[in-house]
Amino acid sequence: EPEVTQTPSHQVTQMGQEVILRCVPISNHLYFYWYRQILGQKVEFLVSFYNNEISEKSEIFDDQFSVERPDGSNFTLKIRSTKLEDSAMYFCASSGRVVGTHYEQYFGPGTRLTVT
Amino acid sequence: QQQVKQSPQSLIVQKGGISIINCAYENTAFDYFPWYQQFPGKGPALLIAIRPDVSEKKEGRFTISFNKSAKQFSLHIMDSQPGDSATYFCAALMIKAAGNKLTFGGGTRVLVKP
Numbered sequence: 001e002p003e004v005t006q007t008p009s010h011q012v013t014q015m016g017q018e019v020i021l022r023c024v025p026i027s028n029h030l031y032f033y034w035y036r037q038i039l040g041q042k043v044e045f046l047v048s049f050y051n052n053e054i055s056e057k058s059e060i061f062d063d064q065f066s067v068e069r070p071d072g073s074n075f076t077l078k079i080r081s082t083k084l085e086d087s088a089m090y091f092c093a094s095s096g097r098v099v100g101t102h103y104e105q106y107f108g109p110g111t112r113l114t115v116t
Numbered sequence: 117q118q119q120v121k122q123s124p125q126s127l128i129v130q131k132g133g134i135s136i137i138n139c140a141y142e143n144t145a146f147d148y149f150p151w152y153q154q155f156p157g158k159g160p161a162l163l164i165a166i167r168p169d170v171s172e173k174k175e176g177r178f179t180i181s182f183n184k185s186a187k188q189f190s191l192h193i194m195d196s197q198p199g200d201s202a203t204y205f206c207a208a209l210m211i212k213a214a215g216n217k218l219t220f221g222g223g224t225r226v227l228v229k230p
Contacts, residue, residue: 004159031214043160043205045217056215091159095216103148103209103216107159 002026004108006092012114013082021077021111023092031102032075033093034067036060037110043091049075082115089113118143120208122221130229135193137224139206142187146208150218151180151191154203163204164191196228 005024013019025032034046047057049067066078075094079086089112093105122139129135139149147168152160166173166180166189173180179192193200206221 031216033217035218042222043207043218043220045219048215048217050214056217058217103211104150104162104165105216105218106162107152109157109159 002028004092004094004106006090006108006111008111009109010112010114012116015084015115016081019079019082019113021079021090021092021113023075023077023108024073025075025092025094026096026106027073028097029094029106030097031055031095031105032067032069033095033105034077035091035093035107036088037091038088046077046090079113082113084115087113087115118219120206120219120221122206122224124224125222126225126227128227128229129196131196131198133196133228135191135196135200135226135228137191137204137206137226138188139190139208139221140186140188141208143208143210144187145210146219147211148209148216149180149182149189150207151178152205152207152220154205154223160205193226196226198228198230201226201228 007022032049037043047061048055064080089110091110092108095105120141150165151163153163154160164175164178177194182189203223203225205223207218
């Protein structure tokens with residue numbers, strides 16, 4: 001069964017450093033998302049991406065964050081200058097092209113980001 | 117108005133029992149309500165979902181009940197098994213052509229005792 005994959009599984013970085021989190025969505029999906037989950041808290045929406053542009057973003061997704069689909073398979077989240085409060089599990093999700101199910105989102109296993 | 121409130125925070129049930137998790141929402145524009153199951157160290161997995169034009173949906177041992185007038189929906193896990201021990205999240209979204217952001221509830225940690 002196709003699945004969303006994410007790398008790395010765990011990233012440790014120092015405050016102020018740039019990090020790039022990588023995702024490979026399900027191959028025939030067209031819609032891509034990033035969510036985060038601070039330890040013990042709810043999953044929070046960051047950004048959605050479709051047709052090579054951001055379609056919606058939350059107030060968390062400020063100028064320090066950016067997303068990119070550099071090729072036909074990868075979807076990345078970049079944090080330019082990490083802060084301690086960016087420590088969280090980051091989930092990539094994707095959803096398909098079929099009208100009537102294009103909003104059904106499938107999540108990857110996540111990248112645990114630790115900022116020290 | 118975008119919030120989804122979930123209860124209880126945790127739940128212990130005996131094997132074979134019924135687990136019931138409740139969610140309430142405020143935004144009447146929400147029109148898709150999925151439930152996700154999450155095991156420790158894993159991503160949320162889509163379990164079952166419902167649209168507001170039906171009051172109940174059943175898939176195997178999992179049933180969603182939906183009350184549109186009360187703006188509430190619930191997940192029932194019948195014949196609960198130890199393998200069902202996980203955190204369950206309800207969520208909601210407004211279906212659009214693009215930018216379908218999920219708003220999650222706070223999660224319920226379910227422990228099924230053998």
